[in-house]
Amino acid sequence: xxxxxxxxDIEAGYKSVELMKKHVKETxxxxxxxxxxxxxxxFDLSAIKNMEEPVLLSGTDGCGTKVKLAFLMxxxxxxxxxxxxxxxxxxxxxxxxxxxxxxxxxxxxNYPEKIATIVSGVAEGCKQSECALVGGETAEHPGLMPEDDxxxxxFAVGVVDxxxxxxxxxxxxxxVLVGLASSGVHSNGFSLVRSVFEMTKESLDTYYDELxxxxxxxxxxxxxxxxxxxxNIQKAGIRIKxxxxxxxxxxxxxxxxxxxxxxKAIIQKDSYQLPAIFDLxxxxxxxxxEMMYNTFNMGLGMVIALNPDDxxxxxxxxxxxxxxxxxVGKIEAGxxxxxxx
Numbered sequence: 001x002x003x004x005x006x007x008x009d010i011e012a013g014y015k016s017v018e019l020m021k022k023h024v025k026e027t028x029x030x031x032x033x034x035x036x037x038x039x040x041x042x043f044d045l046s047a048i049k050n051m052e053e054p055v056l057l058s059g060t061d062g063c064g065t066k067v068k069l070a071f072l073m074x075x076x077x078x079x080x081x082x083x084x085x086x087x088x089x090x091x092x093x094x095x096x097x098x099x100x101x102x103x104x105x106x107x108x109x110n111y112p113e114k115i116a117t118i119v120s121g122v123a124e125g126c127k128q129s130e131c132a133l134v135g136g137e138t139a140e141h142p143g144l145m146p147e148d149d150x151x152x153x154x155f156a157v158g159v160v161d162x163x164x165x166x167x168x169x170x171x172x173x174x175x176v177l178v179g180l181a182s183s184g185v186h187s188n189g190f191s192l193v194r195s196v197f198e199m200t201k202e203s204l205d206t207y208y209d210e211l212x213x214x215x216x217x218x219x220x221x222x223x224x225x226x227x228x229x230x231x232n233i234q235k236a237g238i239r240i241k242x243x244x245x246x247x248x249x250x251x252x253x254x255x256x257x258x259x260x261x262x263x264k265a266i267i268q269k270d271s272y273q274l275p276a277i278f279d280l281x282x283x284x285x286x287x288x289x290e291m292m293y294n295t296f297n298m299g300l301g302m303v304i305a306l307n308p309d310d311x312x313x314x315x316x317x318x319x320x321x322x323x324x325x326x327x328v329g330k331i332e333a334g335x336x337x338x339x340x341x
Contacts, residue, residue, distance in 0.1 A: 023116070023123035027133040031099070041134030043100050043157075053162035057096040061086035062153035064248075065190040069220050071148060072199055076114055078222040079152060080121025081128070082187045085223035086247065087156035088129040089302065092230045093243040093258075095166040096158035098131035103154045105138045108145035118152060121222070129227040131156065164234075168242035168258040168305070175241060175305045175331040177265060178315060180229060181324035182301035184221040184277055188248040189295045193219065196285035210276040218277045224301045224323070232317040233304075240314075242305035246297040253294070255303060255338040259331075265338040267303075267329035275299045293340055305331060 033042035048054040063082040070079045080103070088098040103122045105115060115138055126133045145151075185193065197203055197215060204216030211218045226245075233240055242258035255265050278299065282292050292298060306314055311327065318325040 023120045024133050027101075027123050027126040027131070029099075029130075029132045032132045032134055041100065041102060043132070043134060045159075048159055051159070051161040055096075055160050055162050055165065057091045057094050057158040057160055058156065059087040059090035059158075060153065060155040061090070062151065063187045065194060066187050066220075067151060068194065068199065069190065069204075069216070072201065073204055073216050073220060075220060076117045076121070078121050078124075078220060080118050080123070081125040081222035081225070082121075083152050083154040084122055084125025084129060084131075084156070085225045086187055087154050088125075088131060088158070089223075089226055089245045091156055091158035092227050093166065093245045093302070094160060095164045095230075095234075095240065095243075096160035097231070098129050098156050098158040098227060100132045100134040101126050101129075101154055101156045102134060103136040103152065105136070105150055105152050106141055106145065107138065107150035108141060109147040110138060110140045114150075118150070122152075122154070125222075125225060128225045131158075131227075166240050166243050166258075169260055171242045171258070171260055171263055171305050171331055173263055173331055173333045174308060176308050176311050176327060177267060177329040177331065178304050178306060178311060178318075179267075179272060179300035179326050179328040180226055180302040180304070180318060181224070181272070181326070182246070182275070182297045182299055183224040184218055184275060185281075186223040186247070186297055186301060188250075188297070190219075192285070192287075192295055193281060196281055196287070208276075208280065210280065215280075226302050226323065229318045229321040229323045229325075230304075232321045233314050236313055236317045238306070238310045238314050238317070240304050240306065244303045246300055246302060248295075250292075250294045250296055250298065251338055251340060256336055258303075258305065259336050261336050262333060263331050264334040264336060265303075265305075265329060266332055267338060267340050269293075269298075269340050271328045272299060272326040300326075300328065303328065 031044040244258045
């Protein structure tokens with residue numbers, strides 16, 4: 001008896017590391033010390049000495065049951081983007097710059113080529129957010145997970161000067177809400193999606209005219225990363241007063257998180273074109289509109305609050321970063337919360 005016969009293939013682990021090295025290398029920043037394979041990822045923080053009061057920010061998350069879709073479609077090169085996006089979007093929500101990222105992959109059996117493909121997506125997400133992939137872990141769990149299954153999670157660290165933290169404290173009546181378009185369902189609500197649609201190859205390969213693609217292609221579209229867009233706003237000299245990453249809990253849970261007491265957010269549902277995938281989910285699942293907005297991003301992956309005088313300049317900065325945006329509402333005096341009308 002040996003470890004391999006018990007279900008853990010150490011050699012496969014070594015091969016996975018070798019295959020992923022080229023992807024990891026593409027994410028390096030000058031601050032990264034050493035290479036892949038050490039016991040800890042090292043990152044030089046000398047540059048933060050230029051900040052008055054540097055504050056470290058962190059975020060950790062996974063892709064939820066969206067990984068089930070990757071299994072069914074046998075498509076593993078974008079799920080890593082989702083893992084990165086869920087973490088770094090939270091960091092930029094507070095005004096921070098993501099610095100580095102670590103991933104964790106738990107699998108029933110280590111198939112090196114599959115693991116390397118997953119990590120290629122993680123590396124792509126890191127490149128999009130300009131953060132370094134400094135380490136990770138691939139854990140083989142025979143007997144705990146089916147051989148073809150895996151789960152993916154990540155952890156990111158960022159930094160912000162204390163004076164630049166976005167905390168919503170200055171939001172007031174009259175401020176304008178700008179929404180940044182999502183790429184689709186992102187990585188929340190997939191347990192409901194999987195209840196609405198039959199999760200089979202035939203179902204996922206079905207082409208829908210209103211989507212302009214197959215159901216599977218629409219659902220697996222990776223989460224949009226908003227790091228560049230928010231950096232562009234900051235570079236334009238604009239102060240973002242509040243920021244909400246629309247994830248699990250949709251609008252009703254996430255928008256109030258950026259608000260101080262005494263104000264409410266008013267969002268106009270018809271202020272932008274609702275992506276067809278959400279209409280399809282609602283109709284096929286007979287899901288009430290309120291539940292849709294309480295579960296999904298409904299086409300807006302992020303909502304920011306701005307001084308009215310800054311709106312045009314901020315929207316130009318967002319567009320220049322390659323993102324679509326819309327004026328979607330305003331702030332009014334009232335009980336803290338969100339109203340959709």
